[in-house]
Amino acid sequence: MSELIEVGVKLRDRALREGFEEAAVLVTHTESLMVKFANSEPSVVQRWSSREASVYLAKNQRLLGTSVPVGSLEEAYRLISELHSLHAKVPPSMLYAPLPEPEKPQPLEGLVDRKLIDVLHDPSSVSEAVVEAALRHSIDYFAGMFQVSYERKALVTSKGAELEEEATSLKMYIRSFAGEGSGQWALGSRRFDLQRIEEVASTASRLAFESRRQEDVPPGKYDVILSPMVVGNLFNIVADMATASSILMGASIFVNKAPGDKVASEQLTIIDAPRNSELPGSTAFDDEGVPTYSKPIVEKGVLANILHNTKTAAKFGARSTGNAGLIFPRVWALEVLPGGYSLDEMIREVREGLVVTNNWYTRLQNYIEGTFSTITRDAVLIVRNGEVVGAARKMRIADALPRMLNSIAAIGREVYDIHWWEVDTPTRAPYILFREVGTSKHTA
Amino acid sequence: MSWEYEDLVLKAVDYALSLGAGYAEARYHKVARSGVATRNGEFIGLEKSFREGVAVRVLVGGALGFSSTDTLTWGGVKTAVDEAFAKARAHSKLMKHPIELSHERLGRASYEALEKKKASGVSVEEKVAYCADVWKHVSTATTTARVATLTMSLGESVEEKVVANSDGALIRSRVPRVSIWYNVVVTVPSKGTVQRFFSHAASGGYEWVEKWDVLGYLPGDVKTFERIILEAVKPPTDRPVDVVVGSEIVGLMVHESCGHPSEADRILGREAAQAGKSFIKPDMRGQRIGSEVATVIDDPTIPGSNGFYLYDDEGVPARPRYLYKEGVINEFLHNRWTAKVFGTQSNAAARAMDHASEPIIRMANTYFKPGDHTLEELIEGVKYGVYIKSYMEWNIDDERWSQRYGGLEAYLIENGELKHLVKNPVLEITTRTFYSSVDAADRNLEFYAGTCGKGEPMQGVPVWFGGPNVRLRNIQLRVIA
Incomplete structure (x- = not known):
């Protein structure tokens, strides 16, 4: 029995001895390192070591939970005991459903790359490679970071599940500055590949250089090609809206939709992809021990699946989709299926429009209607008559998600693995051309 | 209180110095949280959790190393110090501008925020019943519209820290906080929906929950949301108008367009790939950004505030910071x-x-200095305009210059009087336009709670932001179509 399983078993058994009827314990041990850059040099090197447990507890349909560090279990035991004394004082949970019977998830191959563990211990050569790659282009300076992590997790439940998994991950992004311009690119992977790392730095610097001279573009409706960075940001929101919890909480454009309803252009398929072991977020089992599987959220424009754990599934009269967090369902990793266009071909489809390479600060006025705005940052390329003719100053995309999902004209054939601040769920996405997108800008 | 780890913290600092660090700092930090969550008055779950550990920072050859562990033994902390030291030393060769720290008078003190009514002393039954009661009153408040969803959580936390560094600081602190968060959706199926996310939070005890009185005001708010759906009309967008x-x-x-751009690390580019840079450049202190009415203060020392502290996490004593003063970039x-770097003194903004x-x-509690008008006087001074009371959508660019706020509850003003509701007005202006267009502020000072995000990995810290109602002249509005 591994050390993590042992901790899980101890906490589960303690909970059952206290009198809880059900318990699920997720124990994680994470070793992680990040080198952060600013002004073309390291601003800080950060290193984390953590061992934590998240504990789900149920008795008489009351749901309670805790998360604690497990350096010492005494505090965890004390909290479990305290929670037991509280359970009779709360009503049954509207979300209660029994934990699922254990199944045998098919292990995922390729979740660990030992080279990333080596970088965790000795990152300086990667730091040097990042600096060199970013400064290879004509830029003023760059900022960004790379983070490598090695995580082991164990799940123990009162139904008898005892599961373990280990995984490595790389998350990185670089933002380069040149003149008036800037460019940013990102990567999320479970593997170490120095060439891909250098390409991130190189792409950021190239975009900065291409946008170094900018002009104002008046706000209005434009055909807009969104880069995988922007697609990742907006589709992270869309995917999160497909979780049953978002629908229950009134924070989703799918509140009044059901699987089978048309919600997007036929070309669009978005997949929750926990079995894609190249993407961080991939895992063989969820937090209830249910085997994960890849499933479309939107398939050829049709809402295909609401994402569930056993609790929300019971509420909706559905089956778990293997997306359990301990209380609410979650998205693991996203894939947007590629289309048939190269980026150049997509640009040739645009008479007057923009290529938006990055965005941030997406906020919604109304989650049910999907009205939102987001601000471009970094290179916005101006397209006229099928050619890039310059770069635009910052502006907003101000539109509604349901309308945009239905206005897709072309999807790129190259996909990119994105993971950064604004794309929290690792996402494999192509460039996508949207027609008649609303843009906005300050009035004074 | 968790002073038991003070020895571990002090030992970590000494050990880092013995390795050869030019500066060493260690912090024991614990955040314990509990809360209940409900939907439409029904109980979802109860959580009671905590995180604790020791964080270490060292300067080695001008490079900064940080390491954190939740293994609270000398072995765990010693490994963290070794890691911070080794990783900083390995990167010192890449440093073109070695990091140095200012000399400061650092504190050796203990403090805590007080709870008048301990949140932990209020029964969980009472907290769950409160949420159910709010739903009961909110769900029956409307006549035509339906309140589709009210998700609500009631939480409390205690943050405890012991901060020590090699320059002599030793600060112990304990700050309890309480919070309420809700999302309410009001709908008239044939006409649309209005949605309101809102949170209250403060340092102190359960007395705040009683003061916020969500039960008292939310049914009235919901009635207003119903009226917005049924009655609100397009705001004036054909010409510039005055806006209260x-x-x-x-x-x-002020949080977005004064506080953030005034962060010196942002000005120096340290957050350039994350939260961005600043329109304020290092040499812009003393330059005018707005009218003389525009004074913005950030003050960590406000009792009861969400961003309350008396010493920062580098041991520097806190004080109010006058960021914009009478329209001038000041501090x-x-x-x-x-x-x-700036050749000045720290004003205690370092927080983890x-x-x-x-x-x-980080900001703490940022506010626009109140003026001498009443709200009625502000409105009376408008011939034709809009009063935007609350918002949902907002954002600002990564240099904090172009900002946008989507109004939620808003009214047309004609000849100094409030008239009908207007729907989805958008204030989309530059920072200079906002501060330059303010011609009057009223005497009210209201604070609102938020969790401010910054850093990598993202750090969300509790803040307040607030101010009076203010009047802007001659603003072109937009509308969410």
């Missing part, structure tokens, strides 16, 4: 690194979210 901006929006505006938010976070420059 509600304190809720003013608070957010930046500093930690000891930026203070050294938890033991796994490095201290970085």
Whole structure:
């Protein structure tokens, strides 16, 4: 029995001895390192070591939970005991459903790359490679970071599940500055590949250089090609809206939709992809021990699946989709299926429009209607008559998600693995051309 | 209180110095949380959790190393110090501008925020019943519209820290906080929906929950949301108008367009790939950004505030910071690194979210200084315009220059009187336009709670932001179509 399983078993058994009827314990041990850059040099090197447990507890349909560090279990035991004394004082949970019977998830191959563990211990050569790659282009300076992590997790439940998994991950992004311009690119992977790392730095610097001279573009409706960075940001929101919890909480454009309803252009398929072991977020089992599987959220424009754990599934009269967090369902990793266009071909489809390479600060006025705005940052390329003719100053995309999902004209054939601040769920996405997108800008 | 780890913290600092660190700092940091969550008055779950650990920072050859562990033994902490030291030393060769810290008079003190009514002393039954009661009153408040969803949580936390560094600081602190968060959706199926996310939070005890009185005001708010769906019309967008901006929006505006761009680390580019840079450049202190009415203060020392502290996480004593003063860029938010770069003193803005976070420059409680008008006088002074009281959508560019706020509750003003509701007005202006267009502020000072995000990994820290209602002249509005 591994050390993590042992901790899980101890906490589960303690909970059952206290009198809880059900318990699920997720124990994680994470070793992680990040080198952060600013002004073309390291601003800080950060290193984390953590061992934590998240504990789900149920008795008489009351749901309670805790998360604690497990350096010492005494505090965890004390909290479990305290929670037991509280359970009779709360009503049954509207979300209660029994934990699922254990199944045998098919292990995922390729979740660990030992080279990333080596970088965790000795990152300086990667730091040097990042600096060199970013400064290879004509830029003023760059900022960004790379983070490598090695995580082991164990799940123990009162139904008898005892599961373990280990995984490595790389998350990185670089933002380069040149003149008036800037460019940013990102990567999320479970593997170490120095060439891909250098390409991130190189792409950021190239975009900065291409946008170094900018002009104002008046706000209005434009055909807009969104880069995988922007697609990742907006589709992270869309995917999160497909979780049953978002629908229950009134924070989703799918509140009044059901699987089978048309919600997007036929070309669009978005997949929750926990079995894609190249993407961080991939895992063989969820937090209830249910085997994960890849499933479309939107398939050829049709809402295909609401994402569930056993609790929300019971509420909706559905089956778990293997997306359990301990209380609410979650998205693991996203894939947007590629289309048939190269980026150049997509640009040739645009008479007057923009290529938006990055965005941030997406906020919604109304989650049910999907009205939102987001601000471009970094290179916005101006397209006229099928050619890039310059770069635009910052502006907003101000539109509604349901309308945009239905206005897709072309999807790129190259996909990119994105993971950064604004794309929290690792996402494999192509460039996508949207027609008649609303843009906005300050009035004074 | 968790002073038991003080020895571990002091030993970590000594050990880092013995390795050869030029500066060493260690912080024991614990955040314990509990809360209940409900939907439409029904109980979802109860959580009671905590995180704790020790964070270490060292300077080695001008490079900064940070390490964090939740293994609270000398072995665990010693490994963290070794890691921070080794990784900093390995990167010192890449440093073109070695990091140095300003000399400061650092504190040796203990303090805590007081709870008048301990949140932990209020039964969980009472907290769950409160949420159910709010639903009961909210769900029956409307006549035509339906309240589709009210998700609500009631939480409390206690943050405890012991901060020590090699320059002599030793600060122990304990700050309890309480919070309420809700999302309400009001719908008339044939006409649309209005949605309101809102949170209250403060340091102190359960007395705040009683003061906020969600049960008292939310049914009335929901009635207003129903009226917005049924009655609100398009706001004037055909010409510039005067706009009275509600304190809720003013608070957010000063946080976004004064507080953030005044962070000296942002000005120096340290957050350039994350939260971005600043339109304020290092040499812009003394330059005019707005009218003489525009004074913005950030003050960590306000009792009861969400962003309350008396010493920052580098041991520097806190004080109010006058960021914009009478329309002039006056003072930046500093930690000891930026203070050294700018040749000034730190004003105690270094704060970390938890033991796994490095201290970085943060706002605390940022507010627009109130004026001498009443709200009625502000409105009376408008011939034709809009009063925007609250918002949902907002954002600002990464240099904090172009900002946008989507109004939620808003009214047309004609000849100095409030008229009918207008729907989805958008204030989309530059920072200079906002501060330059303010011609009057009222005497009210309302604070609103938020969790401010910054850093990598992202750190969300508790803040307040606030202000009076203010009047802007001659603003072109937009509308969410």
